[in-house]
Amino acid sequence: MARRAVNNPRQIRAKSCGCRPCTEKFRPGEKYTRASCTGPWQARWRDPGGNQRAANFPTKKAAEEHLTEVRSSMTRGTYLDPGRSRITLEQWHAMWWPSQRGASNTLNRDERMWRLHVQPAFGTWPLTSISWLDVDRWVQGLLGPLGASSIPAAFxxxxxxxxxxxxxxRLIANPCDGIKLPRRRKKHPEDRRPPTYAQLDLIREQLPRHHHPLFIVAHETGLRWGELVGLRRCNLDLEQGRVHVREVLEDVKGNVARKEYPKSDAGLRSVPLTPLAVDALSDHLDQHPADPSRSAVTDGLRLEELVFRGQRGAVMRQANFYTTWIGAIQSAGVARKSTSPTTGRTEWWPHWHSIRHAFASRLHALGVPEVVVQEILGHERGGDITWLYTHAAADVAGQVLAALTQGRPPLALVRAESTQSPHGHRAAPGFTGSDRAGILA
Known part of the structure; x- marks a missing residue:
């Protein structure tokens, strides 16, 4: 074992010092002006890899305290190389990002959040200078530029x-630990409830006829947008009434590409087709045939294989369809417009994705087991089905009122009848005076 140096820490000669050793080293022949040296004290040590490290301090005591801390951290296994900790967040991101894996649309979202929100705030900061309070203030400042539902993606x-x-x-602790994100603004139950199938029929009537089959298949299968526009003729079995979900189309930075499913393993599934969906697809394919060939994802888009295409034969983009959708829900008289209190953006109900919610609620109301609904919708966790995709019946208040009154007329009707003249008063059928007295009491 190597012997520990006896001159550690040691004092370093400085040009600005006027002591005798410093004067002789930097200004030979001159007369020294002070007795004690003011040069910094250097602490030296070897890291766990055996490399020589050093750091300068203004006093001997500070250097000794640093050496004691370094030796203790090596013993505990918590030693951090100061040089590795001094890099900026931008430099660390450049080293960290190439190792990230995931779906291309998710990586695109992460890259956008870094570029727009994280990098401008902390990009030039050294890792060790980012404190818990800095992160907390930054998160609070995001509320406005971002909605409460989007802040977690940036954080x-x-x-x-x-x-x-x-x-x-590179760090001892994560300054993000314990940060509380802004709570999402809860929506009124009416804003969370999906449209009814009667409302969906009204919307379909306002859509261009070319989009009717797409809309019908959406509310009869609950398929996602990327699964619908990426449906190929070879994955459609009209005789058995099945859609085999094997791949999707995704739009990343304006580029539409084929993607082998799944986002999760549950995405690979077969979805049944109702007679209504089969008829709609049969009529659509008679007018707009699709090539039944089975190509590989690496072969490109192969638009001729797609079941649903734009009116000019191009791939359908949800961003382009958005204007058509907003016009249809407005013309159908079911649209509700609101403004986000945090971002100020205009929001419309229902969304296209609300069709999927309506389909899940329909299955739930029909008593289909949750595990089956989970598989049909392509979800790994059944909790997603219960809490996100199923909604209570439309007239919850009416159901509670009927239970409370046991089928008796509402209080407003009782009061209206009680204000009639004695000669014109007539009790409601099956409703006695004692019942009326009980309600009014």
Whole structure:
């Protein structure tokens, strides 16, 4: 074992010092002007890899305290190389990002959140200078530029960066730990409830006829947008009444591409087709035939194989369809417009995705087991079905009122009848005076 140096820490000669050793080293022949040296004290040590490290301090005591801390951290296994901790968040992101894996649309979202929100705030900061309070203030400042539902996506990028820095022995602790994100603004039950199938019929009537088959298949199968517009003729079995979900189309940065499913393993599934959906698809394919060939994802879009295409034969984009959808729900008289209190953006109900909610609620109302609904919708967790995709019946208040009154007329009707003249008063059928007295009491 190597012997520990006896001159550690040691004092370093400085040009600005006027003591005898410093004067002789930097200004030979001159007369020294002070007795004690003012040069910094250097602490030296070897890291766990055996590399020589050093740091300068203004006093001997500070250097000794640093050496004691370094030796203790090596013993505990918590030693951090100061040089590795001084890099900026931008430099660390450049090292960390290439190792990230996931769906291309998810990576695109993460890259956008980094570029627009995390990098402008902390990009030039050294890792060790980002404190818990800095992160907390930044999160609170995001409310406005971002809605409460989008803030977690931006925060998770910084959190994952800091977690990776801790695991890579660049930080001792993650400054994102314990940060409370703004609570999402809860919506009124009416705004969370999906449209009824009667409302969906009204919307379909206002859509261009070319989009009717797409709309019918959507509310009869609950397929996602990417699954619908990426449906190929080879994955459609009209005789057995099945749609085999094997791949999707995704739009990333304006580029539409084929993607092998799944986002999760549950995405690969077969969905039944109702007679209404089969008829709609048969009529659509008679007018707009699709090539039944089975091509590979690497072969490109192969538009001729798609069941649903634009009126000019191009791939359908949800961003382009948005204007058509908003016009249809407005013309149908079912649209509700609101403004986000945090971002100020205009929001419309129902969304296209609300069709999927309506389908799930329909299955729930018919008593289909949750595990079956979970498989049909392509979800890994049944909880998603219960809490996100199923909704209470439309007239909850009416059901409660009927239970409370046991089928008796509402209080307003009782009061209206009680204000009639004595000669014109007539009790409601099956409704006695004692019942009326009980309600009024």
């Amino acid at each position: 998770q990028i910084l959190d994952r960066l800091m977690t990776a820095a801790v695991l890579d022995k």
